[in-house]
Structure formats: structure tokens, C-alpha cells
């Protein structure tokens with residue numbers, strides 16, 4: 412166990428699967444008390460149990476966090492159980508389908524904005540009064556596609572661009588209240604979304620996204636959680652309004668750069684965390 416978040420209380424949205432599971436386990440390992448928050452169908456209870464089994468402290472919250480009432484209940488639970496809130500991680504999101512815009516349905520668009528943006532609005536609004544008391548911080552999930560845009564999922568990239576601008580505005584506004592706000596912008600990560608078997612990408616898109624990294628591979632959920640950890644900790648006391656790419660160099664790649672990466676770069680690092688739900692996303696393909 413480390414101590415980089417010793418004494419801190421954190422809510423992690425979308426904590427039941429993928430990157431969120433890694434953030435919850437990483438934060439608990441570093442001493443935080445964690446509220447693992449997700450949709451009722453998410454394995455948030457399992458993640459809590461796994462954290463407790465390794466000596467960490469966590470509780471579950473189940474509910475649709477795009478509702479302000481649910482977001483408020485989630486914050487109330489953290490404060491009731493642990494007495495305060497220091498960190499909000501807005502990680503919940505969805506990647507509903509890959510389609511040309513002409514075929515992208517209105518229903519998928521509404522679903523995307525609800526899960527990718529309204530969750531960020533509702534949770535940030537609900538958490539701010541508590542974060543102002545503790546001089547805490549918010550880290551929100553963006554994406555390299557929120558900077559570059561993404562073909563065949565145009566509204567997804569746009570929803571992430573919203574999160575980037577939302578965070579910069581909030582950082583500027585909340586500095587006078589003592590709250591820092593930042594974004595983590597992942598590239599292709601080894602979760603359910605980037606595998607044709609578990610997400611909406613076909614084999615061509617799957618190959619394209621990894622080749623478009625200069626490291627020639629997907630990132631691991633833990634590699635992303637490491638950057639969330641830094642930004643959420645007091646080590647990042649001079650960082651606010653920043654968008655941190657964790658994208659294997661996608662933003663600077665020209666063409667299929669990943670093919671040229673050294674074998675050592677292409678190899679995923681050995682995971683320290685025991686992740687059980689990294690490919691269990693159920694919102695990536697819209698039901």
C-alpha cells in the first residue's frame with residue numbers, strides 16, 4: 412500500500428468496469444476511501460469487495476449519475492459515510508456505436524450526451540459545495556478524440572471536446588473557491604471498447620486506432636489510472652485547467668506510426684493491480 416492519497420475521500424464514476432475499476436483500485440491502494448459509483452447493472456459491489464479483500468476502504472453507489480438527484484445522493488453518501496469529499500473522478504462515459512453521421516441515430520446521440528456530458532455536469536454541480544470545503548479537485552475523462560475529432564463516431568469526439576472546455580471553464584471559475592479541475596485524455600485503452608468482440612469497433616477500426624499510436628499498442632487501464640492518481644493528488648497542486656493526453660502519442664503520430672515502434676514499446680507493462688472487470692463494459696454497445 413502507498414500513501415499518496417492518504418486521508419482523502421474520492422468518488423469515481425463508472426467505477427465498475429474498464430478504466431474506472433483501475434482508478435478505484437489504484438486510489439484505494441494509495442490510501443483513499445473510495446465510493447465506487449456506476450449504473451445499477453455495473454459490478455460496483457464486486458469492485459468494492461475486491462478492494463476490501465486487499466485491505467482497502469470502499470463503498471458502492473448504484474444509480475444513473477446523469478440525474479442531478481442521483482448525483483446529489485452519491486455525494487451525500489460519501490459525506491455521510493466518510494465525513495467529507497476531496498476528489499471527484501468523472502470517468503463514466505459511453506461509446507455507443509460506430510457509424511457515419513448520416514446513419515448515427517438521434518437516440519444514440521441523446522444517449523451519448525446523457526452519459527458523457529450530463530453526468531459531468533450533474534456530478535460536478537453536486538460535488539462542488541463539498542470540494543470547496545476541502546479545497547479538493549475534479550478530474551474528468553476526455554479523449555484524444557476530443558482534440559482531434561473521430562471519424563465514424565463524430566458525436567463521441569464532440570462530447571469529449573465538451574468535457575475539455577467544461578473543465579477549463581470550471582478550473583478558471585473555481586480557482587477562487589480553491590478547487591482544481593483537470594482532464595485525462597486517453598487514446599485507445601485495453602477495455603471493452605477497443606476490441607471488436609466487446610465493443611462497436613470492427614477489425615479495421617481496431618487495427619487503425621492502435622497503429623495510430625506511436626507506441627504501437629493500446630494503453631492499459633492502469634497506465635491511465637496512474638495519471639488520474641497524479642492529478643488527483645496534492646503532487647499536482649500547481650496543475651489546473653490542464654488536458655493530459657495518455658494516448659501513446661496518438662496526438663503527434665503521422666500515419667500508421669505504431670508499426671515502427673520498438674518491440675519494448677509495443678509490450679504492455681506488467682499490471683500491479685488485479686483487474687477483474689476491464690472488458691465488462693455494457694454501455695459501449697447501446698442496448
Ligand SMILES: NC(=O)c1ccc[n+]([C@@H]2O[C@H](COP(=O)([O-])OP(=O)(O)OC[C@H]3O[C@@H](n4cnc5c(N)ncnc54)[C@H](O)[C@@H]3O)[C@@H](O)[C@H]2O)c1
Pocket residue numbers: 424425426427428429430431448449450453474475476477502503504505525526527530552553554555596597598599600601602603604605689691692693694695
Ligand atoms: N477505452 C478507451 O479507449 C477510452 C479512450 C478515451 C477515453 N475513454 C474514456 O474513459 C472513460 C472510461 O471508459 P472505459 O473504456 O473504461 O469504458 P467502460 O464502459 O468500461 O466504463 C465506463 C463506465 O461508466 C458507466 N456509466 C456510463 N454512463 C453512466 C451513467 N449515466 N451513470 C453511471 N455510470 C455510467 C458504465 O456503465 C461503465 O461502467 C469514458 O469516459 C471514456 O470516454 C476511454
